[in-house]
Amino acid sequence: MAKLSVAILGSGNIGTDLMYKVRRSAQLDLQLVAGIDPASEGLALARSLGYKTCTDGIEGVLRNGKIQLVFDATSARSHLAHAPLLKNAGIIAIDLTPAAVGPGVIPVVNLQEHSKELNVNLVSCGAQATVPIVAAINSITPVQYAETVSTLASRSAGPGTRQNIDEFTRTTARGVRDVGRAKKSKSIIVLNPAEPPIIMRNTVYAVVDLPVDEKGVRDSVMAMAEKIKSYVPGYKITVEPFLDGDHFTTCIEVTGAGDYLPPYSGNLDIITAVAVNVAERYAETLS
């Protein structure tokens, strides 16, 4: 099977972590790591691993000519500029920024629906961790309201997230409704500065109609967690769904693979792991 030729746009923390994951993929061939800062540590690491790099960002990607898919790990503002250029060039874009030009995808839930899209967005780390759980419960019984709480280590929340924290809660809550199919939703983010840093944790509360098939819900959630684990190995249910009054409570921990970013930052790892998973699905479709 021919490998899909891909590029990583953005040589910061996310782009660099992504590089290690793409390197392990049997279906992806990393052609280029594109940055804008010649002194970037990410670009230096890419070169030391034998990858081609450029320092003119999107220009370098478009010039290359072979690239079929780009991971955009820059910023929302940059992606808004990149998206039309990539589209014109017929290059698939996996958008890891909050720009949300294309539809939000959560691989285990709705990737199939969007397999023909040329630009997909990965919503948020909180959504990747929690939306599948909401969807799993919803497959057994309608979820009237879902609430998600994501607690991240302070060190793993970059300046972009911090300065625009409303965007995280809004985007995640929208994903819970649009992709998870909860009728209403609310999302909360908490930053914890403890040292050593805490592992990313999430809690999902799902209000359902009673009576409810508790075992059915539990089995559905646990089966979903197994599927997620196939592409995010550090995904773990720490409190299995249990009924508390009118709602199920489920707790999840996400430990990162420790590729470039430390294992506590499961919130960053889950996004790069999902990005590779989505790219591999494109590789299967296109071959």
Add this chain to the structure above:
Amino acid sequence: MAKLTFVDVTLRDGNHTVRQQFSPDLVARVAAALDASGVAIIEVGHGDGLGGSSIHVGRTAAPEAELMRAVVSAVKKAKVAIFLIPGFGTMEDLQQAYDLGVTVARVASHCTEADITEQHIQLARKLNMLAVGYLISFGMAPPERIAEEAKKMESYGAQYINLADSQGYLVPHEVKNYVAAVRAAVNIPVGFHAHNNLGLAIGNSLAAVEAGAAYVDGSLKGFGGGAGNAQSETLIAALKRGAFPTDVDLFGILDASDILVEELGKYPDLTKVPMPTVDNDTIMMGYACVYGGYVLPIKRAAREYGCDPRRLVLRLGERKVVATQEDVVIEEARRLAGLA
């Protein structure tokens, strides 16, 4: 000396005591009494502030907008404040509060995370509200760090810094050191918000005032998370004894306290709730530095899972939980009970 500005938080922090069940009628009547007593700022809302109504930290009995509207229409002179923790509350929520007539925005973060408050403080300034930078659980970081975070809030436009000892963890000489460190770092006034877990809410408030705090928080009957706050009535009396002037009339604040009790009597479910008290659980929370809002979840989880609440509190303290990590309480209780 300049007069202190007294802030009453009964109708916000006190909502923790009644599991977020304050009604619009109750908050209106108590606010009117507080206003009449001369309290300068009256804070209202969910115990964890705007957008707090949730399964995670408790659903409010009435929509938060109704609580704000009730207080705004009940007061003549006092300013009405909201509390907002970005991550829960959004700029949209802040805009709504402003539209309802709220004029003070106390924008809060855990004491080391001030940079999440920038946009919200800026919006409050743009709306011409009194913008307050509020540092939660400041005893969890050293004074130098708290001073840095306060400076960040000042740079965003905060007009005073409020320091909250949210666990009732600190002792008076520590409070003085923190207040002095922050005062030395910023050019805006400093305020203090006490909790009573170690029986020090009044003593710590006086220590803060001695160190130059210009704003001080209290609540009627001490209503508030954990063991409760500095009791407003006691604090006003003690400030008078210590010759620290405020605009609050002693009889007036005592009347407000009576009205709170009278109003609570109209809600049989609320009077079943224990009053804020220094008990074994809250002492342990102060000692182990565990956030006050967790007291009811801790009692409930210990009961449901049959674990020793003291051990549960110590585990939470070791995990350095910050405000609004209520889900960790269940997780740890289940772990102690051998269920997870």
